[in-house]
Amino acid sequence: MREPVTAYVALGANxxxxxxxxxxxxxxxxxxxxxxxxxxxxxxxxxxxxxxxPDYINAVAQVSTQLGAHELLAQLQAIEARAGRERPYRNAPRTLDLDLLLYGDSRIATGTLEVPHPRMWERAFVLMPLREIAPDRVTPDQLAAVAGQGVTRL
Structure with missing residues (x-):
C-alpha cells in the first residue's frame, strides 16, 4: 500500500x-x-x-488518500459523471465540478492533470474555502489579489 498523501479538492456546482x-x-x-x-x-x-x-456553490475538501494523483482524478471524474456532469463547452454551467488543487507537495504536468491547479491562485472561490480549512496554504497576498471577486460564505 502507498503512503497516504494529503490532497485538496475544489467542489462547485451551479x-x-x-x-x-x-x-x-x-x-x-x-x-x-x-x-x-x-x-x-x-x-x-x-x-x-x-x-x-446561475451563481455557483463552492467548497474545498481535504482528503488523505493512498490513490495516486491520476487515480484520484479518475475517481473525481467518476463522481462528476454520477452527478450528471456534461462538458458541452469550456466553462459550461455544471451539475458538479471537482478539481484536484493540490496533491501533497507534488508538481504534476501531464496531458490530463496539472497540479497545483493552474488557475487556483486567481480564484477567490477556491482560495477562501481553502484558507478556511488549511490557512497555511493561502497567503494574505494571495487573498488580497482576488479580493475584488464577490464570494459569500453561507
Missing part, C-alpha cells in the same frame, strides 16, 4: 440543487477507495467567473 450536489460530493469523497475525508469547508456562493448561468 445547476439544479447546487448546495445538495456539493454536500453529496463531500459524502462521495469520503467513500472513495483508500481515501478519507479529513476536513471540509463551509459552502460559498459566487457569481460565475469565466462562465455563465
Amino acid at each position: 445547476l439544479g440543487d447546487a448546495a445538495r450536489a456539493v454536500r453529496d460530493a463531500f459524502d462521495a469523497l469520503s467513500r472513495m477507495p483508500g481515501t478519507s475525508l479529513v476536513r471540509r469547508s463551509s459552502l460559498y456562493r459566487t457569481a460565475p467567473l469565466d462562465s455563465s448561468g
Whole structure:
C-alpha cells in the first residue's frame, strides 16, 4: 500500500440543487477507495467567473488518500459523471465540478492533470474555502489579489 498523501479538492456546482450536489460530493469523497475525508469547508456562493448561468456553490475538501494523483482524478471524474456532469463547452454551467488543487507537495504536468491547479491562485472561490480549512496554504497576498471577486460564505 502507498503512503497516504494529503490532497485538496475544489467542489462547485451551479445547476439544479447546487448546495445538495456539493454536500453529496463531500459524502462521495469520503467513500472513495483508500481515501478519507479529513476536513471540509463551509459552502460559498459566487457569481460565475469565466462562465455563465446561475451563481455557483463552492467548497474545498481535504482528503488523505493512498490513490495516486491520476487515480484520484479518475475517481473525481467518476463522481462528476454520477452527478450528471456534461462538458458541452469550456466553462459550461455544471451539475458538479471537482478539481484536484493540490496533491501533497507534488508538481504534476501531464496531458490530463496539472497540479497545483493552474488557475487556483486567481480564484477567490477556491482560495477562501481553502484558507478556511488549511490557512497555511493561502497567503494574505494571495487573498488580497482576488479580493475584488464577490464570494459569500453561507
